Amino acid sequence: MNIKALKTFKQSGEKIACLTAYDASFASVFDMCGIDIVLIGDSLGNVIQGGENTLGVSMDDMIYHTQAVAKGAKNTLRIVDMPYQSYTNTKQTLTNAKRLIMAGAQMVKLEGGCEHEASFKILQDNDISVCGHLGLQPQSVIEMGGYKVQGREKQSADKITKDALALASWDVKAIVLECIPAELAKQVSQSLSIPTIGIGAGVNCDGQVLVSHDMLGIHVGHVPKFVKNFLTNNDDVKSAVSAFIKAVKDKSFPSRQHSY
Template structure:
């Protein structure tokens, strides 16, 4: 799996299956099962570090976990999150993105749209592949006043569409759409030449991602509507991952009960 293969999914209509991983062991299992993308997510702040949000995750944390995942996964495309306040200006963004690439990431992901134009452009100019992230942005949880579905009204929906089109023009290779209404995610996906990967964004995105702990039913606190436990009906982790991949590919996940 590589950047060129990512393009072919959009062209063929095949769905992209993505899971988060934070260590070599889980990454190896997911890789063996044939997962398309492994996201080294700053969600480790919640599921590994026990934080209420992702804001305390550092660049050193992301580098460490990216190195670990890289040792376990050689086939899946590896995307690493840039953590909170690691891309506040163009030069900082480039320095930190290079650290993640050196650690084994093949692409970096960060949240936001037009407000980060300079950061997107400097990575484009330096040949570093980028995945965008629109809709609910966990790193902006304070500004957004908690975790809420985004894009319900016309103004916010129009901003998501505008940001998505801008990101494409700045060379972004894929965009995660988180917690947006399914009809808006469908509109955005059909408008773009690059893949969208949904989480709480309906079945019409070009792919789906879940936090692996959520997919395995390992929950602490609130369980979002878009989560499905794939372990409960399968005997082991590998079978659960196989079931997740199959459900994404045959479009049986997410169902309406997982969408907004």
């Protein structure tokens, strides 16, 4: 799996399966099972560090976990989150993205749309592959008033669509759509030549991602509607991962009960 292969998934209609990874051991298991993408996510702030949100995750944290995952994930595409306040201007954006690439990232992920135009473009100009992230943006959870579904009102939906088209025009390679109505996600996905990867965005995205801890039923506190525990009917982690991949590929996950 590599960056060029992303478009072939879109063209062929095969769904992309993605899980978060934070260490070499789990990354190796996911890799062995044939996961398409591992996302070294700033969700580590929640599931590893025990924080209420992702805002406390630092660049040093992301570099540490990227280095660990890179040792275990050899055949899968590695996408890494740029953490909160790490891309506020072009110089900072480029410097931090290069640090993540040196640590083992093959692509970096930024949250937000047109408000970060300069950051997206500086990475494009320097041949650093980028994944976007629209809808619910965990780094903006305070400004958004909590973890709420986005895009239900016309103004919000129009902004998501506008931002997605802008990101695609800046050569972003893929876009994560989080917690938006399934019909909106379908419309956005169909309007783009690049793949969308959904989390709480319905089955019509070009791929699906879950936080690995959620996929294995390791929950602390509230469990979002879009989460499914794949360990429930499987004997071990490998079987659960394989079941997740199969469910994404055959479009049985997410079902309506996991969508908005």
